[in-house]
Amino acid sequence: MNQDMVVMKFGGSSVETIEKMQRVAERIIKKTETFEKVVVVVSAMGKTTNQLLELAKQAAKYPSKREIDMLISTGEQVSISLLTMILNEKNKHAIALTGFQAGIKTGGLHTKNKILDIDTSKIEGFLNERKIVVVAGFQGYNENGDITTLGRGGSDTTAVAIAAKLQCQAEIYTDVDGIYGVDPRLYKEAKKIDVISYEEMKEMAFLGAKVMEPRSIEIGHRYHIPIYVASAHNDEIGTYIKEYKKVEEKTITGLSISEKVMMVTIVNFPAYAKDIAALFIKLAENEINVDMINQTPTGEGLINLAFTASADDLEAINEVLEDIAKRYQEIDVIKNMNVVKVSVVGTGMRTQSGVAAELFKLLADHHIEFNLVTTSEISISYTMDKKHKQKAVEVISHHFGL
Amino acid sequence: MNQDMVVMKFGGSSVETIEKMQRVAERIIKKTETFEKVVVVVSAMGKTTNQLLELAKQAAKYPSKREIDMLISTGEQVSISLLTMILNEKNKHAIALTGFQAGIKTGGLHTKNKILDIDTSKIEGFLNERKIVVVAGFQGYNENGDITTLGRGGSDTTAVAIAAKLQCQAEIYTDVDGIYGVDPRLYKEAKKIDVISYEEMKEMAFLGAKVMEPRSIEIGHRYHIPIYVASAHNDEIGTYIKEYKKVEEKTITGLSISEKVMMVTIVNFPAYAKDIAALFIKLAENEINVDMINQTPTGEGLINLAFTASADDLEAINEVLEDIAKRYQEIDVIKNMNVVKVSVVGTGMRTQSGVAAELFKLLADHHIEFNLVTTSEISISYTMDKKHKQKAVEVISHHFGL
Numbered sequence: 001m002n003q004d005m006v007v008m009k010f011g012g013s014s015v016e017t018i019e020k021m022q023r024v025a026e027r028i029i030k031k032t033e034t035f036e037k038v039v040v041v042v043s044a045m046g047k048t049t050n051q052l053l054e055l056a057k058q059a060a061k062y063p064s065k066r067e068i069d070m071l072i073s074t075g076e077q078v079s080i081s082l083l084t085m086i087l088n089e090k091n092k093h094a095i096a097l098t099g100f101q102a103g104i105k106t107g108g109l110h111t112k113n114k115i116l117d118i119d120t121s122k123i124e125g126f127l128n129e130r131k132i133v134v135v136a137g138f139q140g141y142n143e144n145g146d147i148t149t150l151g152r153g154g155s156d157t158t159a160v161a162i163a164a165k166l167q168c169q170a171e172i173y174t175d176v177d178g179i180y181g182v183d184p185r186l187y188k189e190a191k192k193i194d195v196i197s198y199e200e201m202k203e204m205a206f207l208g209a210k211v212m213e214p215r216s217i218e219i220g221h222r223y224h225i226p227i228y229v230a231s232a233h234n235d236e237i238g239t240y241i242k243e244y245k246k247v248e249e250k251t252i253t254g255l256s257i258s259e260k261v262m263m264v265t266i267v268n269f270p271a272y273a274k275d276i277a278a279l280f281i282k283l284a285e286n287e288i289n290v291d292m293i294n295q296t297p298t299g300e301g302l303i304n305l306a307f308t309a310s311a312d313d314l315e316a317i318n319e320v321l322e323d324i325a326k327r328y329q330e331i332d333v334i335k336n337m338n339v340v341k342v343s344v345v346g347t348g349m350r351t352q353s354g355v356a357a358e359l360f361k362l363l364a365d366h367h368i369e370f371n372l373v374t375t376s377e378i379s380i381s382y383t384m385d386k387k388h389k390q391k392a393v394e395v396i397s398h399h400f401g402l
Numbered sequence: 403m404n405q406d407m408v409v410m411k412f413g414g415s416s417v418e419t420i421e422k423m424q425r426v427a428e429r430i431i432k433k434t435e436t437f438e439k440v441v442v443v444v445s446a447m448g449k450t451t452n453q454l455l456e457l458a459k460q461a462a463k464y465p466s467k468r469e470i471d472m473l474i475s476t477g478e479q480v481s482i483s484l485l486t487m488i489l490n491e492k493n494k495h496a497i498a499l500t501g502f503q504a505g506i507k508t509g510g511l512h513t514k515n516k517i518l519d520i521d522t523s524k525i526e527g528f529l530n531e532r533k534i535v536v537v538a539g540f541q542g543y544n545e546n547g548d549i550t551t552l553g554r555g556g557s558d559t560t561a562v563a564i565a566a567k568l569q570c571q572a573e574i575y576t577d578v579d580g581i582y583g584v585d586p587r588l589y590k591e592a593k594k595i596d597v598i599s600y601e602e603m604k605e606m607a608f609l610g611a612k613v614m615e616p617r618s619i620e621i622g623h624r625y626h627i628p629i630y631v632a633s634a635h636n637d638e639i640g641t642y643i644k645e646y647k648k649v650e651e652k653t654i655t656g657l658s659i660s661e662k663v664m665m666v667t668i669v670n671f672p673a674y675a676k677d678i679a680a681l682f683i684k685l686a687e688n689e690i691n692v693d694m695i696n697q698t699p700t701g702e703g704l705i706n707l708a709f710t711a712s713a714d715d716l717e718a719i720n721e722v723l724e725d726i727a728k729r730y731q732e733i734d735v736i737k738n739m740n741v742v743k744v745s746v747v748g749t750g751m752r753t754q755s756g757v758a759a760e761l762f763k764l765l766a767d768h769h770i771e772f773n774l775v776t777t778s779e780i781s782i783s784y785t786m787d788k789k790h791k792q793k794a795v796e797v798i799s800h801h802f803g804l
Binding site: 018021052055056058059060061062063064066067068070071073074077078080081082083084085086088089095096098100101122145146147 | 420423454457458460461462463464465466468469470472473475476479480482483484485486487488490491497498500502503524547548549
C-alpha cells in the first residue's frame, strides 16, 4: 500500500456549479498537505448526463450506442477541464485527463462497458511531477479506439480501479456522510458504521443500499485497497470499507430496503421442470432479472409459482405473462406492485445459527407478515406489503442495534 | 482528384438545434446519391463554444489553455454524436470521429494550433465500408496526446485539410450563399462570383471579407483542391474557389470592408531608423498587428508617422503609446477610431497598369477623401472616414461591375 498516494472521487452534485467546484478544489488542496500524490476523479456537472441523453432521444428514437458514449462522455470532459483550471489558478499544478488519456481500457457493450485494465504510466508520470491528476470518471476507450462509458456508478468504478492499480486508498466523497446500518431517513437512531467488510458492503449494495455500486466494492475487495466513504460537504468522519475481522462479531451489520420491487404469482402452473424452466428462460431472454423465487404445490401436478423482479421491468414482464397466459389457459396471474424487499446483512450470520429463526420470531411477534424469503450466506431478504415497511425497519434496527 | 469523394462542412448555425441537424442530415443523404464517399465536418451547435468559454472565465481569471482546448472541444463532440445518431436512424450508416480519432495531428500553442498532418487511414477505412464519416471540426491532438483546437475558422480548416489529404473537393455550407464581389448588405446590386482564384479569395479574406478564413484557402491552394462555398439553407448555386485563369481578365474581382480599424498618427516623431524600428518592435512585442504604415517628413529630423491596426488591440496600443509619449516628450499622438478600410482585389491588376490611378480619380471625382493607401500585387486598400464608407462601396462597385 502506498501511503503517500490517494485517489479522491467527487460526484455530480459536488461539482454542479463553478462555486461548488471551488469548494471541491479547496478540499483537494487540503489533501495535498497530507498526501504527496493526489489523483482526483470527477463526474459530470449535476444533471449534465441526463440532459445529454435527453438530446440523444430528440435526435433519434434508437440512438446508436457508440455515439451515446461519445456524447455523454463530454460531461466529464467539461468538469475535469474546469476543475483543473480552478486548481491551476490556485497555484496548484494540475492536469486534466480524459478516460482515454488516463489509459482506461474497457471491453464490453457500449454504454455498459467494464474496465479491463488501466495503463497508469501517464498518471504516474504526472504524479511524479507532483501534479494533481484530474481524471474523467465513467469513461474509457475500447480496442477500436472508441470512447466508452461504464454505466451506473461508473465514476466510483474509475476511482477504485485507479486506486487498485496504484495500490493506494480510494476516497469516495458523496451526499451522505458514510454508511449506516439502516437508512437514517427510515430510522432516526440509525448508527453510522466505522468499518464494514467488502462482503457485507457488496451484499448491502446488491440488496438496494444506494451509497455505492457493488462493482467498485468488488474491485476494492479483489485488489485489497481500502475504500473510504465520506461527505463531500463536511469533515465528519465517514466509513471504511476494507478487509475486516471483528473480534466479537455482530450478527447483523445492516438493513437495506428495496422499493422498486414487484411480485408475480402464477396460480396453478404445471409442476413440470420443463415448463418451469421454459418460463424462466423466457424471462431471462427478455432481460428480466428474477430475484426471489418460491413454489408451492397446490394439487395434482400443479403449483403456485411466485417470483419478484424490478418494478422497472413491468412492461417486459407484462409481455412475457401475456404470452404465458395464452399458452396455459388454466392459470391465473396475480401482479403485486405494493411490495418492498427488506434485507438484513451480516457476516456474523455465517457463524451464528438461528439468525433466521430469531428474525422470523421478531416479525411474527410484531405481526409483520411477509411473502417470500431468500437467504444467502450473509443475508436474509423478505418481501412484504409496503404498509409493513416502516415497522419492520424499526423493529429490526432496534433489535440488532443498527 | 477523386471524383467519387467529397468533404462537406456545416457551421455552428446550421447545427444549432436538433431540427436544423435533421435538415443537414437530409442534405448529406442527398449528396450520397452523387458521391460514393462522403465525409462531413461539423462545428459545435450554435453558440456552444462561447458558452463554454464563459464557464472557463467563471472558473479562472487566467484559465489554463490546455484545459480550454479540452473544454471547448466537447462542443464538436456533442454535435458529431447527435448528427451521426440522426443519420443512423435514417438508415444511412454513419460514424462519428473526434479530431483525435480522425488522426488530425497538430502543433503550436494551445487554442491556436495548426494542422501538421492528418493520418486519414481510419477515415478511409470507414469510407471503404461506405459509411458517412462525421468528423469533429476545429480540433486535433498534439505530440503529447493532448486535445488541441485550431482557433478561428478552425472547422473550415479541418474540412479543407481532410479534402487536401483525400484529394477531393471541399464544400463549405454557410449562412451566405456564395462569394460576392461586394457585401450585398452594402451594395444591393452586388453580383455573386461563380469562380474566384485562390489568390483573390485569400486577399479578400485577409482584407476583411468574412466568408472564409485565409488559412483554409491557403491549404486548398497548396493542395490544388477546389473549395465550393454555398448556402446551408437552400440549393442555390454557390462559388468555386480554385485554380482559375480568366480568358479576359476583369480588373477588379471584389471589394471588402474592414470596420474594426483604428488609425494612430504620431506627430513630430524623430526621423531616425533606430527610433522608428524601436517603435514597431515594441508594437510587435505586444502582439499588435500593424497593417498600413505611412510616414511624411514634417521638418528637420522629424516625421509624422501614421499606422492602422485592429481596433481590438486598443488596450495594448494605449499601453505602448503611453510608454512612447514618456520617452519622446515633443510628440503628439492622435488616435482615430472613426475609420474604415476599403480594399479592392483582383488578379487583373497585375497585368493592367493604371488601376490605382483609375481608383484615385474615381474617389476624387466623388469627393471621397482617404488617409492611408497600401498596395499589394493584387489589391489596393484605403482608409477613410466611416461617413464615406457607403458612398465608396457604391461608386467602386458600380464602376467595376462587382
